[in-house]
Amino acid sequence: MRSIILSLLLMLGLAAPLRADQDAQAVIKAQIEAFLAQDVTRAYSYASPFIQQKFGTPEQFGAMVRDGYPMVWRPSDVTFLEMRDIAGRLWQGVRVMDAAGAGWIVDYEMIETPEGWRINGVTVRPAPDASV
Numbered sequence: 001m002r003s004i005i006l007s008l009l010l011m012l013g014l015a016a017p018l019r020a021d022q023d024a025q026a027v028i029k030a031q032i033e034a035f036l037a038q039d040v041t042r043a044y045s046y047a048s049p050f051i052q053q054k055f056g057t058p059e060q061f062g063a064m065v066r067d068g069y070p071m072v073w074r075p076s077d078v079t080f081l082e083m084r085d086i087a088g089r090l091w092q093g094v095r096v097m098d099a100a101g102a103g104w105i106v107d108y109e110m111i112e113t114p115e116g117w118r119i120n121g122v123t124v125r126p127a128p129d130a131s132v
Contacts, residue, residue: 021083024092024110027117028080035065035073048111048120069124071098072106081105095127103127 027046034043040062044052047061055061066073081093092108105127109120 024117025080028092028094028108032075032078046119048118050120071096071104074099103129
C-alpha cells in the first residue's frame with residue numbers, strides 16, 4: 001500500500017511540469033494564431049499584466065510586435081522546444097521561421113497568474129542553423 005501511494009505521488013509530481021509545458025504552449029500557440037488573424041485584442045489577452053500595463057492598449061502592443069518581432073507576427077512555421085527553468089523563471093523555447101524563411105529561436109518567459117499562464121516577455125536570436 002505504501003508503495004502504491006508513493007508511486008501515485010511521484011506520478012503526480014512528474015505530471016505537474018508536463019502540464020505546465022502543455023498549458024504554456026497552448027497560450028503561445030493561441031497568441032500566434034491571434035497575430036496571424038490580426039486579432040491584437042485577443043493576442044494582448046495572453047500577455048502578462050506587466051506587459052499589458054507597459055503597452056496600455058492592444059493596438060500599441062500589436063504595433064510593437066508587428067514592428068519589432070515580425071517573426072512572431074507572421075511565422076511560417078512554429079516548433080516548440082523545451083521549457084527551461086532559469087533562475088526560478090520558466091522559459092518556453094520556440095523555433096519559428098519568418099516569412100523570408102529565416103529561422104529564429106524565440107524564448108518566451110511564462111508566468112502563472114490567477115487567469116492562467118501568460119507571456120511576460122520574449123527574447124529572440126537567430127536559430128543556430130540560420131544564415132541571417
